[in-house]
Amino acid sequence: MTGTAPPAKPRPVVQPWARPFWEATREGRLALQYCRACHVHVHYPRIACPHCGGDRMEWRTASGRGTIYSYTVVVSNAPSAFTADMPYVVAIIHLDEGVRMLSNVVGCDPDALRCDMPVEVVFERIDDEFTLPKFRPIEA
Numbered sequence: 358m359t360g361t362a363p364p365a366k367p368r369p370v371v372q373p374w375a376r377p378f379w380e381a382t383r384e385g386r387l388a389l390q391y392c393r394a395c396h397v398h399v400h401y402p403r404i405a406c407p408h409c410g411g412d413r414m415e416w417r418t419a420s421g422r423g424t425i426y427s428y429t430v431v432v433s434n435a436p437s438a439f440t441a442d443m444p445y446v447v448a449i450i451h452l453d454e455g456v457r458m459l460s461n462v463v464g465c466d467p468d469a470l471r472c473d474m475p476v477e478v479v480f481e482r483i484d485d486e487f488t489l490p491k492f493r494p495i496e497a
């Protein structure tokens with residue numbers, strides 16, 4: 358690997374029905390699908406509601422707020438595009454809308470994290486196509 362550029366991080370694979378999610382993040386919004394039959398939010402994006410099987414889905418801008426449901430701090434890993442980021446936090450965020458989202462918690466000391474900690478979305482622009490939603494603790 359010496360003398361070569363570091364490996365690139367994998368890019369999201371975008372299914373057609375998930376495009377509004379990525380269009381929203383580019384605009385600095387977190388968007389979630391909402392089933393107009395069940396009156397619940399849905400995440401990850403789907404072509405039909407996982408609760409009723411219906412297709413009365415619409416996109417709504419989410420609050421961007423939630424709590425840490427679970428997390429891990431990655432401190433060691435096989436060589437990859439993520440090695441330089443260590444230590445980094447991979448977390449499941451329980452959004453206020455009732456769905457869970459896999460993401461990173463950034464801008465904080467990983468040792469200070471705990472489950473149920475309130476967090477809010479921040480956006481990390483990768484390029485013209487992708488902006489990633491990540492989360493940071495909400496200051497008390």
Ligand SMILES: [Zn+2]
Pocket residue numbers: 392393394395396406407408409410411
């Ligand atoms: Zn439904």
